[in-house]
Amino acid sequence: MKSILIKNGWIIDGTGSGGFDGHVRIQGDKIEAVAKTNGDLPVADETIDAAGHVVAPGFIDMHSHSDWALPLADHDICLSPLLEQGVTTVVGGNCGFSPAPFTAKTRKVMGMDHFNLMIDKPLDYQWTTMADFLDRVDQARPLLNMAELAGHGTIRLACADTRRGAMPEHERAVCLDALRESLDAGACGLSFGLGYDPGMYSPADEIDVFCRVAAEAGKPVTVHLKALSRISPTYPVTYLKPHNVRALKEMLDAARRTGVRLQVSHLIFAGRRSWPTAETCLNMIADARKQGVDVMFDAFPYTCGNTTINVVLPYWFLAGLPEAAHDKWMRARLRTEMAVGFGLLGFSFSDFQLMDAAVNEWQELNGYRLPDIAAKWNTTPFDAMLRLSRETRGQAMVLFHKYSGEPGREQALDAVLADDACLFETDAIIHFRGHPNPATLGAFPKILGRYVRDRKLFSMENAVRRMTGASAERFGIRDRGVLARGKKADVVIFDPAVVDETAPRDPAPAGKPKGIAQVFINGVQVVNNGDYISGIRAGEVIRV
Ligand SMILES: [Zn+2]
Structure with a gap:
């Protein structure tokens, strides 16, 4: 069984108690020791220097x-x-x-x-x-x-x-x-x-x-x-x-x-x-x-959160599909109901951002808000939404804002x-x-x-x-979630001075986060310098 020593880290053990300077020793898929460092360090097959970093579950x-x-x-x-x-x-x-x-x-x-x-x-x-x-x-x-x-x-x-x-x-x-x-x-x-x-x-x-x-x-x-x-x-x-x-x-x-x-x-x-x-x-x-x-x-x-394009369509309209999408009177009723509903809820069409157009021809629209898509199609946001719903048979995914x-x-x-x-x-x-x-x-x-x-x-x-x-x-889940002897070795090492998301800039998506240095699952390193180590699969099903 391979042993790994993570030294010089600021240990935050997941219990809520205060962090401390110390080391974590992993043996196989378990944590073998978590301790304050004073004096000699234990030996291991591999040593990782976590100076300036937090070591957490x-x-x-x-x-x-x-x-x-x-x-x-x-x-x-x-x-x-x-x-x-x-x-x-x-x-x-x-x-x-x-x-x-x-x-x-x-x-x-x-x-x-x-x-x-x-x-x-x-x-x-x-x-x-x-x-x-x-x-x-x-x-x-x-x-x-x-x-x-x-x-x-x-x-x-x-x-x-x-x-x-x-x-x-x-x-x-x-x-x-x-x-x-x-x-x-x-x-x-x-x-x-x-x-x-x-x-x-x-x-x-x-x-x-x-x-x-x-x-x-x-x-x-x-x-x-x-x-x-x-x-x-x-x-x-x-x-x-x-x-x-x-x-x-x-x-x-x-x-x-x-x-x-x-x-x-x-x-x-x-x-x-x-x-x-x-x-x-x-x-x-x-x-x-x-x-x-x-x-x-x-x-x-x-x-914002992910959902489907159809989430705002009332049941009577969904039940009437596909004919309802072409019916002049049903469209008119829907337009009115949605205007009222949006007013009561405090939503607008610009709160819909397309995540996955679900059909290949429209993939370049992903990331855009509904009014932008409507402008590209030379139509209204309402009609653009119905078109997306209809042509993708409700499979289009959206990020809903507000x-x-x-x-x-x-x-x-x-x-x-x-x-x-x-x-x-x-x-x-x-x-x-x-x-x-x-x-x-x-x-x-x-x-x-x-x-x-x-x-x-x-x-x-x-x-x-x-x-x-x-x-x-x-x-x-009793054997995970804290850094302690005998627990499964799921460990994250991050730099508290830089850790953050890389925020999206519409229509460009979010980027890789900053400051996540190393990740271990069941004692196996799966992320190095922020990157997934391709091909490594170390997870397991947790039966409770
Ligand atoms: Zn839910």
């Missing part, structure tokens, strides 16, 4: 969709930017959708967005159960470690015939058995996607029974809330209070009733008019925590990120082509550079803890 992406790429043989091509920003573990299966379990029933609904948008290459779906899927990822020799949530939406699609609305008792029982089986196989928890079909149709008592099964297994639930903005399609328009506040309250109540550990996914406030609700939501979470509810949340350090702020007005985002109950994530949908979500390249370095060093919003020790130890603990 590998970062854990709390909310990833890269589990959809990991079964592919060449996933290193699209996922290596995660390594280059210091991520060593991803938690997949979020927003209600894991690739497993997968059955003949799932095959019937394969045309659904969730199965096509997460990755832009076809998957063979040569797995049925969660156990099969985890084995398959191991066989694909993963680039980084993966822990996987069992998706409530996936389970419903795989096990139930009822597509919308409450399931009959016998279907519910089959779903809960599949959930138990997935958790037994090593899934680290359950995820809900309550803003998506079919989660949006699930009644409260169904959410409760799923939560209870997770609670019995001692595992958490993550939730993409029913609404992330002041107004949403998931509640009636006649409900006048902020929809996102109601959605959060419903889930906090479910956690109260069932005692489950709750992780609120991507706590964002979409659209200008939703930003003022951030304080209310943070206070509700703080109050629940004081009352003993085990709730935390996660967020990315950007005011999440929790905009440049120069980021108070809501700051409040979320500074909260001690906030853990960090990319929430990036990573494709082989197109304009990447900036979080794919720079989320963690940006937090360390901009929020810790430049703006001093929280300490380096606190940031590292919320990127590592606290995240591992949240999902019951």
